[in-house]
Amino acid sequence: MSGPFELNSGFFPGELASMALGPWSNVSRSESGLVSFSSAADEDATVEAPHWCVDLDGDLSQALAMLEAGDRSLLDTETRLVQISDRFDRTIEIARTSEAGQVSFSSEVLPDSESRLLDDWNDAFAPARHGEATENIPRAAAKSRWSEMAASARSAIEAVWRLVSQHSWVDTRLRGRLVASTFMTVSGDTRLTVGPQLTAETAFLHRRSFSLAVRTRDAWARLLTSVLQISARIARVAAVPHSFVTALPIVWKFARNVLAEIDTLRQLSRQHQT
Amino acid sequence: MSTKESEELVFNGIDGQTGEYLLPPMSQADIAEVAKGKPLSGAELKDLNAKARVASQANFAVAEGIDANDLAQAGWAVVFPAAEGGSTEAKKQAAIREALSPLLDRRRVQASRNNERYYREYDYRPGESKQKFLARLGAAPGPADPKKVPYYLLLVGSPEDIPFRVQYQVDIQYAVGRIYFDTLDEYDTYARAVIAAETLQVARVRKAVFLGVENPNDVATRLSHRYLVNPLADYAERDQGERGWAVDRVLRNQASADRLRGLLRDNPPAFLFTASHGVGFASGSEKQLPFQGALLCQDWGGPKSGGISREHYVAGEDIASDVDLRGMMGFHFACYGAGTPKSDQFARGRGQRGNAKAPYDFLSRLPQRMLGTAGAMAAIGHVDRAWGTSFLWADERGKGKKQLAVFESTVKSLLEGNRIGYAMEHFNVRYAELASDLTAVIEDIEYSDEEVSDRELAQMWIQSNDARNYAVIGDPAVRLAQPGDQPDLAGASETPHMPSIAIAGAGQNRPEKASAAQSPTEPENRSHYQTSQHKDKDVEMQVAPESESDAGMDSYGIFSRDKDGDDPGLLGRLANRVSETLGKAIADAMTLEVRTYVSRDVGSAVGQDSDLASSDHTQLRAYTRCKLDGDTDVCVPLQGDGDQVDEQLWSLHTEMVKQAQAHRAEMIKMVLSAVGGTLRRK
Numbered sequence: 010m011s012g013p014f015e016l017n018s019g020f021f022p023g024e025l026a027s028m029a030l031g032p033w034s035n036v037s038r039s040e041s042g043l044v045s046f047s048s049a050a051d052e053d054a055t056v057e058a059p060h061w062c063v064d065l066d067g068d069l070s071q072a073l074a075m076l077e078a079g080d081r082s083l084l085d086t087e088t089r090l091v092q093i094s095d096r097f098d099r100t101i102e103i104a105r106t107s108e109a110g111q112v113s114f115s116s117e118v119l120p121d122s123e124s125r126l127l128d129d130w131n132d133a134f135a136p137a138r139h140g141e142a143t144e145n146i147p148r149a150a151a152k153s154r155w156s157e158m159a160a161s162a163r164s165a166i167e168a169v170w171r172l173v174s175q176h177s178w179v180d181t182r183l184r185g186r187l188v189a190s191t192f193m194t195v196s197g198d199t200r201l202t203v204g205p206q207l208t209a210e211t212a213f214l215h216r217r218s219f220s221l222a223v224r225t226r227d228a229w230a231r232l233l234t235s236v237l238q239i240s241a242r243i244a245r246v247a248a249v250p251h252s253f254v255t256a257l258p259i260v261w262k263f264a265r266n267v268l269a270e271i272d273t274l275r276q277l278s279r280q281h282q283t
Numbered sequence: 284m285s286t287k288e289s290e291e292l293v294f295n296g297i298d299g300q301t302g303e304y305l306l307p308p309m310s311q312a313d314i315a316e317v318a319k320g321k322p323l324s325g326a327e328l329k330d331l332n333a334k335a336r337v338a339s340q341a342n343f344a345v346a347e348g349i350d351a352n353d354l355a356q357a358g359w360a361v362v363f364p365a366a367e368g369g370s371t372e373a374k375k376q377a378a379i380r381e382a383l384s385p386l387l388d389r390r391r392v393q394a395s396r397n398n399e400r401y402y403r404e405y406d407y408r409p410g411e412s413k414q415k416f417l418a419r420l421g422a423a424p425g426p427a428d429p430k431k432v433p434y435y436l437l438l439v440g441s442p443e444d445i446p447f448r449v450q451y452q453v454d455i456q457y458a459v460g461r462i463y464f465d466t467l468d469e470y471d472t473y474a475r476a477v478i479a480a481e482t483l484q485v486a487r488v489r490k491a492v493f494l495g496v497e498n499p500n501d502v503a504t505r506l507s508h509r510y511l512v513n514p515l516a517d518y519a520e521r522d523q524g525e526r527g528w529a530v531d532r533v534l535r536n537q538a539s540a541d542r543l544r545g546l547l548r549d550n551p552p553a554f555l556f557t558a559s560h561g562v563g564f565a566s567g568s569e570k571q572l573p574f575q576g577a578l579l580c581q582d583w584g585g586p587k588s589g590g591i592s593r594e595h596y597v598a599g600e601d602i603a604s605d606v607d608l609r610g611m612m613g614f615h616f617a618c619y620g621a622g623t624p625k626s627d628q629f630a631r632g633r634g635q636r637g638n639a640k641a642p643y644d645f646l647s648r649l650p651q652r653m654l655g656t657a658g659a660m661a662a663i664g665h666v667d668r669a670w671g672t673s674f675l676w677a678d679e680r681g682k683g684k685k686q687l688a689v690f691e692s693t694v695k696s697l698l699e700g701n702r703i704g705y706a707m708e709h710f711n712v713r714y715a716e717l718a719s720d721l722t723a724v725i726e727d728i729e730y731s732d733e734e735v736s737d738r739e740l741a742q743m744w745i746q747s748n749d750a751r752n753y754a755v756i757g758d759p760a761v762r763l764a765q766p767g768d769q770p771d772l773a774g775a776s777e778t779p780h781m782p783s784i785a786i787a788g789a790g791q792n793r794p795e796k797a798s799a800a801q802s803p804t805e806p807e808n809r810s811h812y813q814t815s816q817h818k819d820k821d822v823e824m825q826v827a828p829e830s831e832s833d834a835g836m837d838s839y840g841i842f843s844r845d846k847d848g849d850d851p852g853l854l855g856r857l858a859n860r861v862s863e864t865l866g867k868a869i870a871d872a873m874t875l876e877v878r879t880y881v882s883r884d885v886g887s888a889v890g891q892d893s894d895l896a897s898s899d900h901t902q903l904r905a906y907t908r909c910k911l912d913g914d915t916d917v918c919v920p921l922q923g924d925g926d927q928v929d930e931q932l933w934s935l936h937t938e939m940v941k942q943a944q945a946h947r948a949e950m951i952k953m954v955l956s957a958v959g960g961t962l963r964r965k
Contacts, residue, residue, distance in 0.1 A: 187885050191939065197947035199877040201939050202885050202901070203932070212935040220942055227949045234953050 013075045014221070017060040018172055025168045028265060030232070031083030031225045033061070058175045061222035064182040069210050072183070076217045083221060085271045086228055093235050093264050100126050100263075101243075122266035129158070129259045134252075155258065162258035165265075166233065173230040179222040181215040189215035193223065232268075236260045351434060351458070351705045352762070358401035358433025359394040359760055361387060364444035365406035379439060380404075382467040386474035389481075390760065394433065401429050407438070407445045413452035427457050434458055435704050435760045439470075442644035447624055447666050451751050455711055458704020460661060460759035462654065463646055469655025476658025477761055480610040483768060484955065487553035487610040491519050491698060492546060494533040496559035496578075499585035503671060507558040507616065508534065510685045511674040515556065518691050523698045527766055540580035543597045547653075551611050553763055554698060561617030561669070562596050566641050574598045576619035576647030576664070599648030608657035612697060612763060613650070614664075616673070621664030621754040622646045640667075650756040661703050661757025670749040672742065689713050689750075697763060704759025714750035721747045877943050879905040879920070879936040904929070905936040909944065 014032040029035050065072035100123045119127070133155060176194045180187055188211050192200040203215070239260045244253035349356045363380065366372035380387070387404075394402040407416060414424075422432040436453060438445045438461040445461070453459050464470055479485050495512030497504045512534065520530040531552070533542060538559070546555065560579040564571040577598035583591055602608075615621075623641045650662035674687055689709045696706035721743045882901040904920035920929040920936070 190885055193943070193946070195950070197875050197943040197950070199875075199939055199943045201877070201879045201936065202882050203879070203935070204885050205881050205883055207881070207931055207935070209931060212931060212938075216935060216938045216942075219939065223942055223946050227946060227953075230950065230953055 013064050013066075014079055015062045015064070016225075017062060018058075018168070025165050028165070028268065030086045030228050030268070031221065032079035033225060059172050059177045059226075061177060061179040061218075061225070062182065063180065063218035063221070064185060065214055065218075067184045069214075072214055076214070076221065079221050082271075083224055083228070086268065087224075089268050089271060090228060090231050090235065093232075093267050094239055096123065096267065097126065097239050097260065097263055099123075101130060103127065104130050120270075122263060122270065125266060126259065126263045129154075129262060133255050133259060155255070158258035158262055159254075162261035165261060166236070166257075169229050169233050173226060173233060177222070177226065179219045181211075181218040183211070183214070191215070191219050232264060236264055349429065349434075352700075352702055354390065354393040354435065354760060355396040355398075355401065356429065357394075357427070357435060357458075358403070358429030359390045359435040359437070360403035360405055360433040361390075361437045361439055362405045362407050362445065364440040365408045378467055379470055382470035383439065383474045385471075386477055386758065389478055390758075394435075398430070401433055403433055405436075407440070407449070409444075411449070413449050416449060417453065425456065432457070435702070435758075436460075437462065437758050437760075439463065442622060442624070442646065442666075447622065447644055447754070450754060451666075451714075454707070454754075455715055458702065458707065458755075458759040460704055460755035460757050461646070462757060464651060464655040466655075469651070472656065472658055473654050473757075476609040476654075477660060477758055479658070480660055480761070480764065482955070483764060485607075485609045487764070488529070488550070489527045489766075490529045490531060490552040491516075491523070491554040491556070491694075492531045492533060492552040493519070494538050494543060494546070494555070494557040494559075495535070496538045496557075496581050497535045498560070498579070498581065498583050500587050501560075501585045504558070504560060506671050506675065511616065511687070511690065512556070512558045514685065514687055515690055515694060518687065519694055519698065522691075522695055526699070528698055536581055538581040540578075540582050540595060540597050543578065543580055544601050547597070547602060547608065547657075548606055551608050553610060554612050554614070554694075556614045556616075556694070558616040561615075561619040561647075561665075562591065562598075563619055563623075563640075571623075571641060572645060573600060573648050575623050575641070575645075576617065576621070577649055578615060578617055578620075597649070599652035602649070602652035602657050604656055606657040608653055608659035610764060611653075611659045612703065612761070613653060613659060613662040614694070614697075615650070615662060616665065616669055618665065618668045619647055620669065621650060621662070621756055622666040624667055646756065654757055659757070660761040660763075661755055661759075663703070663707065663753060663755055665749075666752045666754050667748075669752075670745050672746040672749050700762050700765040700768075702760045702762045703755055703757070707753065707755055707759075710750055710753045714747060717743060717747040717750055873910065875907075875909045875940075875943055875947055877905075877907045877936065877940045878903055879932060879939065881932070904932055907936070907940045909940070 012032075012034050014034065015036055016029070016033040017036050026035050065075055100119070103119075103123075104127055174195060176192060179191045179193070181189045189201065189203045189207075191202070203211070236257065240253050240256040243256040243260075351357045361383075363376050364372070366376050391402040405420060408419075411419070417423075417432060420432045422428065427434040435458045438450060438459060440461075441463045442450070442461075450459055450461060462470070462473060464473070493512050493516035495504075495508040497508040513532070516530055516532045519528065524530070533546070543557070546552070557578055560583075562574055562577045562579050564575055574596070577596040579591065579596045582595040623645055625641050625644050647664065650659075650664055653659040653662055674690060675685060692709040693706050696709070697703060721740075724740065724743060880901050881904050884900050887900065906916070906918040908916040920932045921927060922929045
């Protein structure tokens, strides 16, 4: 395993490989060697279901420290997820007021995620509102950029959808030894299997591991619904054809950038400490 | 209607062009002659007698012991007009069915909880009488037996396809409602709106508004104001005030068209009752289809004031596309409030202008727009003329006496959350009683020369027809939300499903959409379905080519079609799949199960999707099942062969239950938020 928290899934495109939520490292099933050699239909069933693997130190205090770190990391992600919608709306409001000439003369600099969102937004939507195009899917260079974003968003959204629409397993290992495994369906039906020599410590560690995994899966689902919600909201107010599908890649990219800020902050923090 | 000194009867219904009464006053003798010429058939009479007989029973709607408000006990069915396989009509029906599929799926889950046959989809064959229709489905006369035919029946079709008469007659023993819209988009809007209301995504203030018009020098509205609206509002306030209903009265000078438009536009009440004239137009008038049945408000100066102008009445076109009436019910006492039949029964044989009322039977545009555009749950209205006999009963001296029991009972039933089709049983029982009494009187006249006054006969005949002609526009199973209601998520899997038919075309109701559809960005091969009760030549229904339809290419709803098969369509389709999946998870989440196994080989359990079989290696030790309504089953693990609870295992198990519940709650919250806040279009 690449770390104590590993999410194995049969379908992690490049777009998602580097976009982990919480403490988890995303590993495509083919990379982890858990590929099926059965028929295509069977493969679909076995390869896709995600496997949340937590491999903890045998020492309880070390294991607890690992889980605490995982909790903090997930909390960062959950906090950012909550911000996405408001930050998006504020940025789009800036785009609209700028168009109307209500520009601010302050020297405030927008965060990088917001700046990029403004660029993407103007590429995609400004021409239609100015009457320069009859459709709001941008042309030429802008269209090319948008197409790349759309392809990327499509594969990423599909991967996230597969992740949250499948049942999953959560395994807790102590130094590589499997001590508890839980199977959970999308709607929450749960099947726990533990060994006969269940100790209080093992039970506690699995409970925490399971909680982390479920919360992270919920975070992925929330990310997905947020992106859809924001895109649909735009579709309603934009009142131009294709506005939903035009907005979807832009919103996805913005959400991804906001979540990536966590890594940037961590790196800065590490640099500061050293 | 009112009785004047001259023993003439004055009717509701004002000619929208002349401002005169649509039908000149008729003498009671004339009416009596009409009545004698229209006895009921033997089969109809049998049904009506049976209905009247069982009306005294506590539960008169369905077979004994069945809770009519529980769809799992009463059943629910949808009825489409029959169409030959592969025909244009069949494709149209299939498109409508698909547009309604979120609602149908929900009803299927609700009704088939105990018996899958309690949800049905039927067809109505042209020319079938009510008896033949029900007999073909296996139902005999008498209370509805959901094992044979479900109690709630939603007719989906124009009154030309499924006649008003069949609706009235089936309604005697069943709870019947009808929807028919001009565009598939409206079916889709309606289906979503009902689901949004039933899953409590929209919350209407518990306010009932009673609007009563009293036009100057107009007998009919003077009576309806004095003897219907005012006392009914008093009753509702008295009876329902403690149940949290606020009652507002909008009467006489307040009851202007602007006020009514405002009520329908800004913060609409959960329940709106109106009593007024309905506007009528001569058969074939270009104003008839859009405006017939529109509610004539206080603005009109009465029969002596001359013509009626457009500002005087509230019509379907006043319901703008951004109006939100989800969760609301309307009850409109007015001529043609629900629809207009082709021929006029009341003027038959008199050579009156009203003999041919319309080129064909049609539904009124106002309730259509309220439901299909603004998402109201249902509207009760009158097909043909509405009569004062609905709330006035003439005593032996011919003097009108207020009789509001049927209205009071129906309003009470609605406000207390009964399903609308069931609440209308009070009108059905009244019709059954009146019609069977009337037929008995006519038989007496024919066979025993019994003396019956014209006044009595006319009164009975009008009352009977009047009671019969109340109709529900909408799903008969909808109900007003009540305090303490939990979101009924049954079948909500399809709630967030985007409309799967691309609607566009020349829908007269939605010009803004028509123009969007015609924009150059739209694909040339986009399927345009247009259902219409308009018979004009210039309104056509275009059906998608077979191959396109079969290929499922028109399945991404508001996400629109990609122009060249590229990204937008794929993204849209993907978004639909996501929303479907999340929605289905809700349906699965009605029951939550947590199992805990102890295994000597934990690894062997990994990768098995199905439940583990107990074996020497693996044993099921703890089990919890919780239903969304709180019902819980628990099996607690014991230590070894003893009677001590295995605390260690039990603690872990209960923790897993908590986490599973938390996950389920989070998932439901997410899906509802997506559905309620964004993925719906309103």
